[in-house]
Amino acid sequence: MYSTHAISKLIAATFFTLSVSSCAGTKEFGSDKVEFTYPNGAQYAISLSFDDARSSQIDVGIPILDKHGVKGTFYVNPQFVEKRLAGWQQAAINGHELGNHTSSHLCTGNFAWLRKDNLGLEQVNLDWLKEDIEATTRYMKKHLNVEPKSFAYPCGNTFVGRGKEVRSYVPLIAELFNTGRTWLDETANNPIYTDFAQLAGNRMDGMSFEEIKAQLNLLKENNKWIILAGHDVGEKSMYTTDKDALEALIVYLKDPKNGYWLATVDEVATYIEKNR
Numbered sequence: 001m002y003s004t005h006a007i008s009k010l011i012a013a014t015f016f017t018l019s020v021s022s023c024a025g026t027k028e029f030g031s032d033k034v035e036f037t038y039p040n041g042a043q044y045a046i047s048l049s050f051d052d053a054r055s056s057q058i059d060v061g062i063p064i065l066d067k068h069g070v071k072g073t074f075y076v077n078p079q080f081v082e083k084r085l086a087g088w089q090q091a092a093i094n095g096h097e098l099g100n101h102t103s104s105h106l107c108t109g110n111f112a113w114l115r116k117d118n119l120g121l122e123q124v125n126l127d128w129l130k131e132d133i134e135a136t137t138r139y140m141k142k143h144l145n146v147e148p149k150s151f152a153y154p155c156g157n158t159f160v161g162r163g164k165e166v167r168s169y170v171p172l173i174a175e176l177f178n179t180g181r182t183w184l185d186e187t188a189n190n191p192i193y194t195d196f197a198q199l200a201g202n203r204m205d206g207m208s209f210e211e212i213k214a215q216l217n218l219l220k221e222n223n224k225w226i227i228l229a230g231h232d233v234g235e236k237s238m239y240t241t242d243k244d245a246l247e248a249l250i251v252y253l254k255d256p257k258n259g260y261w262l263a264t265v266d267e268v269a270t271y272i273e274k275n276r
């Protein structure tokens, strides 16, 4: 039997252990020191990525990027590209990177509205998913004249199957692409260590510029490569990156005194692979 006091000590100890383990990458622990520099002596790298080929990316997001001469990475699905095909063809011509985001956009079936023919990732196998991903690549080659080098996992989910039958589809992505990006991670990518098949992705939807900047300050230590991920672009909400925040962010990132190299996911991955 524990006394009330012993229980509260136990809770405090558990909390302390959790706090320490989530701080394991800080300077204090010295486990994560990296010395890595990016082009032009930049200390950090950052990529701006957008998922689902949403129309507001064509109408609002890409014009902001183009105005400032920066390139984004757009992870697309054929059924959404089709709605704005000419816009996506132009985006590719303008030098934005287009990556593969599957045809089905299948996620865990816990998202009932994302089930495809009532299927979730729990009910498909690797062969099913491979065909779904390769169909997207075929579509991109045919209609966008792009052979995608980058992939983003829908909903950040990296598995198929259930329980003892669960299989990771990370090895499939490693075989088919240079990189795979997840979503809503708590860390960014350590250039020396990161696995290109499971790159960390961080939120930018629903945030003000000041909130995004505060997040970057928490993530950037040890020469990290931060990949921000958004969906719609317009007035900020759960799945919309705020257009004014995006513009202020680009101005901030382009200022050399802030130490960032802003480039597409494939550009940064290629640079790191050659130089680490």
Ligand SMILES: [Zn+2]
Residues within 6 Å of the ligand: 051, 052, 101, 105, 154, 155
């Ligand atoms: Zn998505």
